[in-house]
Amino acid sequence: MHPNPVFRQTPADTNLAFARQRGFGLLMVNGPEGPLAAHVPFLLDATGGMAEIHLARSNPIARAGLPLPALLAVSGPDAYVSPDWYGPHDEVPDQVPTWNYVAVHLRGTLSPLPPEALRPHVDALSAEHEGRIAGKRPWTSAKMSDEAMARMLRMILPFRLTVAAVDGTWKLNQNKAPELRDRAAAALDGGDAGAAAIAALMRGLPGA
Numbered sequence: 001m002h003p004n005p006v007f008r009q010t011p012a013d014t015n016l017a018f019a020r021q022r023g024f025g026l027l028m029v030n031g032p033e034g035p036l037a038a039h040v041p042f043l044l045d046a047t048g049g050m051a052e053i054h055l056a057r058s059n060p061i062a063r064a065g066l067p068l069p070a071l072l073a074v075s076g077p078d079a080y081v082s083p084d085w086y087g088p089h090d091e092v093p094d095q096v097p098t099w100n101y102v103a104v105h106l107r108g109t110l111s112p113l114p115p116e117a118l119r120p121h122v123d124a125l126s127a128e129h130e131g132r133i134a135g136k137r138p139w140t141s142a143k144m145s146d147e148a149m150a151r152m153l154r155m156i157l158p159f160r161l162t163v164a165a166v167d168g169t170w171k172l173n174q175n176k177a178p179e180l181r182d183r184a185a186a187a188l189d190g191g192d193a194g195a196a197a198i199a200a201l202m203r204g205l206p207g208a
Contacts, residue, residue, distance in 0.1 A: 015168035076102030
């Protein structure tokens with residue numbers, strides 16, 4: 001998380017809503033020989049107190065001697081910001097390049113779940129994301145044969161992150177005057193989807 005408190009004013013419920021909607025993050029624990037990381041989809045419950053995930057049986061995190069302290073880092077849009085976008089150098093001197101981004105960290109304890117938790121977890125996970133796709137009937141595991149589903153489930157294991165702390169960084173040029181932030185946002189509109197998303201968030205700041 002960025003140390004400047006101006007970028008860390010977003011309420012916890014907004015950070016949790018962002019993480020829940022994103023539903024994908026980087027799970028990290030300390031292993032016996034150093035840090036371990038895995039990119040994982042997850043389901044965050046309504047209170048933000050628990051995230052359920054699954055890992056391949058062969059994933060080093062699954063064999064790291066859980067329960068362990070863990071971090072789930074959830075990244076949003078990001079974009080490079082050129083100092084030239086704030087205005088002419090003689091009007092806005094001594095600016096430097098920066099990077100705007102959104103990130104939420106969920107910290108807590110990662111623990112294994114019993115085997116019987118796996119099937120409900122994967123069904124709930126697919127239902128969540130299938131439900132976001134417009135124009136088609138959601139896929140369900142009922143479309144698979146019992147044999148194929150059992151074979152796939154044998155390859156993964158269920159886990160729970162009990163969330164103890166939520167931290168968010170929404171670095172959106174809050175440390176700049178509104179008119180400078182507007183100029184940078186206008187330039188970002190011409191970039192890729194991530195840059196455009198950052199521009200929209202910059203314009204949505206209080207006082208923007």
